[in-house]
Amino acid sequence: MVKLIAVDLDGTLLNENNQVSNENLEAIKLAQTLGVEVVVATGRAYFDVKAIFKDTGLKTWIIGANGATIHQPNGELFHSVPINRVEALNILDWLEQEGFYYEVFSNDSIITPQNGRELLAIEMDRVTSGNPDVGIEQLKHAAEKQYSQTGFSFIHSCQDLAQTELNFYNILAFSFDEDKLKRGRAHFGEKTDLTIVSSAKHNFELEHRDASKGIALKILANKLNINIGATAAVGDSFNDLSMLGVAGRSAAMGNAPKEIKESCHEVTLSNVEDGVAHYIYSLIRDNSK
Incomplete structure (x- = not known):
């Protein structure tokens, strides 16, 4: 019997409009009324997830920053694993030298360089002018999705962070230049001492080596006295692999890459077909047998 369901956010719970559909919302709430714990496990920052859920009435455990934070349904921080401060500043210094757009997830803000969006605009022009087959609208959509997050705070350079006492949970590097991404990865x-994952085509993300969605899922299951075999997870991307691998049952979204589908027990519908709801209802049916 499944007692805990971990659900990825982007490309999974969220549809093409970055919203939680009524069908997915109803399925989660039904699972909760039946005593099944639901946790949202995402690369996004906790406060950004709360903004997305603001008008849904939904309260769940939230694994944020790819497993670097775990927040309780009431909003209290339960667990966190920040990157070593010296290491984080070295990472950011390297990214700046290489001309990357980056984001740093801290306690209550997403820190990014003042010129970051200008860097991506220049990259878009360079990539599309050098390769006419690449659609500018697709790149603009990817950039706008990145900018749609809540809680941005702008800095001139990473040196602005040297004297702060902020925790750094996740560092995301984003580029439309494939060679640049390869060099970074x-x-x-x-x-x-780091975990490196990718949640989308144009990025890679860095956390402490003891931070991943899979590790966080184990910690949360232990906290709730739930055997890891009684958990299920659903996701669509490579940063989901750690939790898909440890959960008792796993499902890939219909829109997931082939490698993700092959790593899971089953494949559900896509994120534009309410695949999360479809999977949750199948788990509930199995629980009732």
């Missing part, structure tokens, strides 16, 4: 892939 290769550079940080050699770091044994």
